[in-house]
Amino acid sequence: MMNQPSPRxxxxxxxxxxxxxxxxxxxxxxxxxxxxxxxxxxxxYMLSKLVQGPEAYDxxxxxxxxxxxxxxxxxxxxxxxxxxxxxxxxGFNSFGFGLQRxxxxxxxxxxxALAGTVYFAVHMFGWA
Amino acid sequence: MKPTTWTITLSISRQSxxxxxxxxxxxxxxxxxxxxxxxxxxxxxxxxxxxxYRHACHHSTCGACGMVVNGVEKLTCITPIRxxxxxxxxxxxxxxxxxxxxxxLVVDMSAFYQNMEASKLNSVSPVEKADLPxxxxxxxxxxxxxxxxxxxxxxxxxxxxxxxxxxxxxxxxPAALAGAHQQFQATGEISLLDWADHQDGxxxxxxxxxxxxxxxSNVNPAWRIMNLRRHVVSQxxxxxxxxxxxxx
Ligand code: HEM
Numbered sequence: 001m002m003n004q005p006s007p008r009x010x011x012x013x014x015x016x017x018x019x020x021x022x023x024x025x026x027x028x029x030x031x032x033x034x035x036x037x038x039x040x041x042x043x044x045y046m047l048s049k050l051v052q053g054p055e056a057y058d059x060x061x062x063x064x065x066x067x068x069x070x071x072x073x074x075x076x077x078x079x080x081x082x083x084x085x086x087x088x089x090x091g092f093n094s095f096g097f098g099l100q101r102x103x104x105x106x107x108x109x110x111x112x113a114l115a116g117t118v119y120f121a122v123h124m125f126g127w128a
Numbered sequence: 129m130k131p132t133t134w135t136i137t138l139s140i141s142r143q144s145x146x147x148x149x150x151x152x153x154x155x156x157x158x159x160x161x162x163x164x165x166x167x168x169x170x171x172x173x174x175x176x177x178x179x180x181y182r183h184a185c186h187h188s189t190c191g192a193c194g195m196v197v198n199g200v201e202k203l204t205c206i207t208p209i210r211x212x213x214x215x216x217x218x219x220x221x222x223x224x225x226x227x228x229x230x231x232x233l234v235v236d237m238s239a240f241y242q243n244m245e246a247s248k249l250n251s252v253s254p255v256e257k258a259d260l261p262x263x264x265x266x267x268x269x270x271x272x273x274x275x276x277x278x279x280x281x282x283x284x285x286x287x288x289x290x291x292x293x294x295x296x297x298x299x300x301x302p303a304a305l306a307g308a309h310q311q312f313q314a315t316g317e318i319s320l321l322d323w324a325d326h327q328d329g330x331x332x333x334x335x336x337x338x339x340x341x342x343x344x345s346n347v348n349p350a351w352r353i354m355n356l357r358r359h360v361v362s363q364x365x366x367x368x369x370x371x372x373x374x375x376x
Pocket of ligand 1: 029030033034036037040083084085086087088090091333334337
């Protein structure tokens with residue numbers, strides 16, 4: 001018999017077709033959660049360069065200033081804003097607060113996340 | 129006035145005996161104000177008597193005719209064709225997701241019904257406990273408690289649409305959790321909180337809120353799950369300080 005739940009159907013978490021805004025929030029939260037966790041591991045690895053002395057760390061800092069890495073860091077900031085702001089929404093909703101307005105809250109929070117990301121982009125890339 | 133006639137194609141998921149599923153197409157003339165279930169019945173009556181599907185009351189009380197129509201969970205007896213397609217359009221009809229398919233559009237809902245039973249949801253409840261958008265009517269004979277059927281018709285649409293239910297067959301699902309909430313509201317029975325308070329219960333929900341979006345009966349399972357979480361947490365905190373009963 002097909003069609004029953006299975007862990008192999010995890011791709012359905014990420015399928016927004018025919019779904020509502022709540023699914024978009026869930027998908028973004030999951031993807032950004034994975035992104036932030038991967039970043040945390042990378043971040044700790046990079047910091048471990050400190051124990052290899054100033055040369056290794058300076059070489060890493062030079063790399064971190066390249067546009068590709070800066071763009072990656074901007075994604076981390078965007079992910080942090082999306083996940084953190086939506087996480088606050090989910091936290092409140094989880095105990096019944098603001099649930100009837102969850103759609104509107106999500107839209108407002110994502111506008112704030114976008115504005116925050118643009119603000120950081122302007123400063124990081126020296127456009128200001 | 130002559131009734132409008134639309135020509136539509138039903139693309140119906142067919143599957144039996146463990147064979148892989150395929151879609152079979154039937155082109156029909158319909159009145160767009162008929163319901164999707166009427167079109168499915170016509171396929172069975174005039175095109176293919178081997179088509180399996182569930183239906184009973186045709187007025188959204190029995191919860192038997194839930195299907196996935198063009199990607200969205202619908203109670204087909206109350207879904208007008210006009211709402212889900214257009215003239216010369218297609219209706220892609222699939223069985224509910226997250227339930228084993230028995231044949232064509234029929235799914236095995238036994239585990240679902242067991243969860244509903246475990247939630248202890250009574251099928252009738254006092255009128256004064258109902259969330260009605262009207263003033264509660266005064267019973268004609270006040271000595272008799274007026275009762276009504278609870279809103280949940282056990283159609284399973286909420287389980288079919290839930291992303292958490294897609295990957296976990298041990299998750300009790302939105303309908304049963306909403307049932308436990310409703311029963312808890314009516315009785316204050318603490319064992320219902322214990323039943324719901326575990327990883328395959330209340331805490332498996334990840335707030336996509338799709339259950340409430342597809343519910344054809346205004347149960348609002350998402351709100352009920354969240355509200356039950358609040359009761360569970362408040363009960364746990366109170367029991368730390370020695371309280372045994374929930375707050376009235
Ligand atoms: C302001 C900071 C944060 C808040 C408010 C927050 C909030 C939340 C909430 C409420 C959830 C549960 C979502 C759900 O029920 O589906 C969650 C999940 C998660 N968070 Fe965060 N979070 C924050 C920061 C972080 C950071 C910095 C990381 C990683 C380094 C992280 C990693 C995760 C992971 C892996 C999950 C599980 C994802 C899932 O189940 O879909 N979070 N977060």
